[in-house]
Amino acid sequence: MDISIIVIGDELLIGQVTDTNSGWIARHVNPLGWNVKSVKVIGDDEAEILKAIGEGFAQSDLVLTTGGLGPTKDDITKEAMRKYFGGSMVYDTEVEKNVLEVVEKRHLKINDLTAAQAYVPSSCRVIQNRVGTAPIMWFEKDGKVLVAMPGVPFETEQMMEREVIPQLMSHFCSDEHIMHRTFIVIDYSESVLAMKLEQFEANIPAGIHLAYLPRPGIIRLRLTGRSANGDQLAADLDMLSGQLQDLLGSSIISYEDKPVAAILGDMLRERGLTISTAESCTGGNMAHEITAIAGSSDYFVGSVVSYSNDVKQLVLGVPASVLAAEGAVSQPVVEQMCRGVNDLLHTQCSIATSGVAGPGGGSPEKPVGTVWICVQCGDRQVAERYHFPGTRDRVIDRATMTGMLMLIKLLRG
């Protein structure tokens, strides 16, 4: 089944907010064998909404919209839906009851604007929004379905999972299987990897497709197959996985699409090791990435973010003389940070960073983007100097990713 997603909101077209709903929906409908055909982002504009619905139905059986359903005056989606599907606006007492419950749970008071949420087009069937005040609306026309959901990601995600996906599954029947296999590869650039896999690619069975999804420091390889015969497809994908394993060996650090922090976490857990971080330029981002993974308390003990030189000295034991002679962004400093945090927090492994994230603070010898990273496991320690291009955010992200990959390589042996 093909799906068109329409994302509604002026704030998206001026870039003030980034749409994450369409990606979330895509990730969750894909394993069901449903295919997101396109995503269209439009403003809070009635004519645009009506046009997008028409285009969506022209190419898909199902149109999902998010956004434009809040209580304030800039939201006109509900009226556009009424115009498209017909009927009049009616006051729905079940919606009113739900709004009252949600408002009460949040310890807020109801007012005229939240009460206005209870008006819905008579042409829709309401799915009660248990986690917000904007009702979810299910419309049908000529055998096709449109479901209008709120823009708040938490509400859309919760209600898609609890109600919308199950209802869509019983409404539509899918007999095509779509399967993915993802491999996280290190040690290769995209084009060198593509040459290595030229022969492999030439022999991929029909209906299966290989995609390269490079990210800083890693390449995700994704095999996607579609077939009416799910068993055959699974067997073909297993065979191809085996071939990739033979070709790439330990350069494949994961056979699942998961964050690098989770891959590192799995390696630490398997080996019964604990980890800490000592962060200057990454400012806590490495600890954040590691602890974003559920269950990370199995191996992550803690971190010292030593932004000022005083903290490097007093808490992590970097000698004042070394800081004075070599500067904070230097090999001996990052090595001592690594040792220091291991000693302080009693861990076996650690990662330390010290660099110039920019935009200020650069010098001819240590320009913006210069980062020293050190990783340690027991008595093995490796330090490297990098130069990462780009803005402050990117330098922080690259340093974070690189530190975790350095430790993965050290653990891989």
Place this chain on the structure above:
Amino acid sequence: MDISIIVIGDELLIGQVTDTNSGWIARHVNPLGWNVKSVKVIGDDEAEILKAIGEGFAQSDLVLTTGGLGPTKDDITKEAMRKYFGGSMVYDTEVEKNVLEVVEKRHLKINDLTAAQAYVPSSCRVIQNRVGTAPIMWFEKDGKVLVAMPGVPFETEQMMEREVIPQLMSHFCSDEHIMHRTFIVIDYSESVLAMKLEQFEANIPAGIHLAYLPRPGIIRLRLTGRSANGDQLAADLDMLSGQLQDLLGSSIISYEDKPVAAILGDMLRERGLTISTAESCTGGNMAHEITAIAGSSDYFVGSVVSYSNDVKQLVLGVPASVLAAEGAVSQPVVEQMCRGVNDLLHTQCSIATSGVAGPGGGSPEKPVGTVWICVQCGDRQVAERYHFPGTRDRVIDRATMTGMLMLIKLLRG
């Protein structure tokens, strides 16, 4: 001028990657008075690309595409462009020279696939991509323009700024002004704020529009005006800003759209105060948010991420007896973490968090989402218990945001 953006890549339609290019472009063309009419996300599919270009030109003078230009086989955008605009594929020696330079800078070797980047449709004018190997292509048809850019955000952002936007500015002339004013508001829910501003909204001059952009803990209010008369528009917006200031007072914590961490940073810098954080459930995310702001070393000293109870005890001085009696997620623990990090890192202000981010670790008394947060400035300390709904990510984000807002309120007095 109206712009349509087309974002190309299968990985976006299965939700493996989130599009950030369209938001970046929108943020950067908007101040020029250009209007992003819609964003369409489609797969690596020739027919879809051709259709999207047609739709884009039907509603806009300018179509910008990102993605689908890598060297590997899953990218077919270049051939679709050639079909749409005509001509043949030609080998461009200037592109080859640029690819060689870029590859050399990255200390990589050129291979057949990177060399293939030098083939471009004869119907385009090439803009050399100084930060990547995929050439940027400028096409014209019937007085309209399409610029095809790579999908890697860093490359698109760099080249838009350096080359594409300046060239578009000299090609198109804009005589309409679009101006925004954004206000960050706390203390109100969206609907209570909307009622407070009902009279204000009713008197907004024609051509100016008010939008509510709620985020957890804050509401961003945005006034958008369009007019041929820039001076009049600026004067009207100034008048409305003054009215909002009178109505909302210190509930407006910023008159610019900036991250809460930057607003907090400005307050600390103005008052000559330093800050540290002691983080358990937020796992370094608060330090990361604070240090994501350039210049944060003016006030941010460091952080202790005390994920394990040992670290809370040994580094932050939480008594073992208190941990045993009250548990890590408790008022006395978070209060001592706050004092402990202030003492250890010699700061005046601090924020401490301890909670159950989930999905595991909840109990009937302290379910997942329970978070104690404490903020301190000098001898003033405030601790609050919260219950944040949602997934692990959301609990971490909400706790991070709430901690910073609590300190903003304490500093506001």
